[in-house]
Amino acid sequence: MTSAYTDVDTTAAAGVYPPQEDSHLLIDVLVAAGLAPGARVADLCTGSGVVAVAAAQAGAAEVAAFDICPQAVAHARRNASAAGVDVAVHRGSWARAIEFAPFDVVVANPPYVPQAPVDDTDSIPRDAGPSQAWNAGADGRMILDPMCAAAPLLLDEGGTMLVVHSECSDVHRTLAALRAQGMRAEVVAQQLIPFGPVMTARAEWLTRAGLLEPGCELERIVVVRADAP
Numbered sequence: 598m599t600s601a602y603t604d605v606d607t608t609a610a611a612g613v614y615p616p617q618e619d620s621h622l623l624i625d626v627l628v629a630a631g632l633a634p635g636a637r638v639a640d641l642c643t644g645s646g647v648v649a650v651a652a653a654q655a656g657a658a659e660v661a662a663f664d665i666c667p668q669a670v671a672h673a674r675r676n677a678s679a680a681g682v683d684v685a686v687h688r689g690s691w692a693r694a695i696e697f698a699p700f701d702v703v704v705a706n707p708p709y710v711p712q713a714p715v716d717d718t719d720s721i722p723r724d725a726g727p728s729q730a731w732n733a734g735a736d737g738r739m740i741l742d743p744m745c746a747a748a749p750l751l752l753d754e755g756g757t758m759l760v761v762h763s764e765c766s767d768v769h770r771t772l773a774a775l776r777a778q779g780m781r782a783e784v785v786a787q788q789l790i791p792f793g794p795v796m797t798a799r800a801e802w803l804t805r806a807g808l809l810e811p812g813c814e815l816e817r818i819v820v821v822r823a824d825a826p
């Protein structure tokens with residue numbers, strides 16, 4: 598799938614994650630599912646704001662976006678303004694969204710790449726974006742676990758969460774965590790993509806850690822959809 602909603606400056610602003618396959622897969626699912634029109638939407642780790650802007654362009658009634666990185670916040674605000682849409686971009690943890698809840702739709706492309714014990718930042722090209730955009734602890738779940746746990750606090754009755762992440766960060770755990778809270782959860786989209794610079798740098802360690810099949814040269818990214826009762 599390719600996103601029709603790329604009305605955002607995709608050149609990497611210094612220190613901001615440039616929209617990539619995961620960003621576009623998430624947007625495609627959001628738009629194809631028809632979830633945005635009239636909805637209150639939260640974009641939890643907004644980066645450039647590409648997903649938040651797409652939600653607004655797809656007819657969301659309100660969009661709130663969150664990021665801990667000041668450069669991302671400034672870039673997302675510029676992109677929303679250039680696209681002529683209203684997005685309230687808040688600086689701070691994704692968890693701040695709980696203050697503004699409940700939402701009809703929550704979207705997230707959080708950091709999800711498992712992090713090697715040795716700091717490898719210098720071996721990763723700068724245009725991959727800042728390490729806080731991908732590093733997510735040894736199992737890749739540093740943000741995913743608390744985000745899944747917070748889903749009922751974020752969503753209105755009947756609301757929907759869409760989260761994109763890699764198979765390396767344990768899709769079954771995401772599904773189990775969301776189902777354990779009484780939500781319906783399933784993988785609704787997936788894509789095999791060539792390794793980007795971060796996966797390339799970490800492939801050997803990920804394989805040794807048992808997080809990647811030996812010899813694997815493609816990464817499967819998925820979108821998990823969870824619906825609140």
Ligand SMILES: C[S@@+](CC[C@H](N)C(=O)[O-])C[C@H]1O[C@@H](n2cnc3c(N)ncnc32)[C@H](O)[C@@H]1O
Nearest residue numbers: 614616620642643644664665666690691706730
């Ligand atoms: C993979 S990027 C996704 C950016 C954008 N949503 C996209 O799809 O292109 C993850 C973003 O999460 C932000 N981030 C990292 N930790 C965060 C946290 N605890 N709370 C909010 N944002 C966070 C990073 O600064 C980065 O902009």
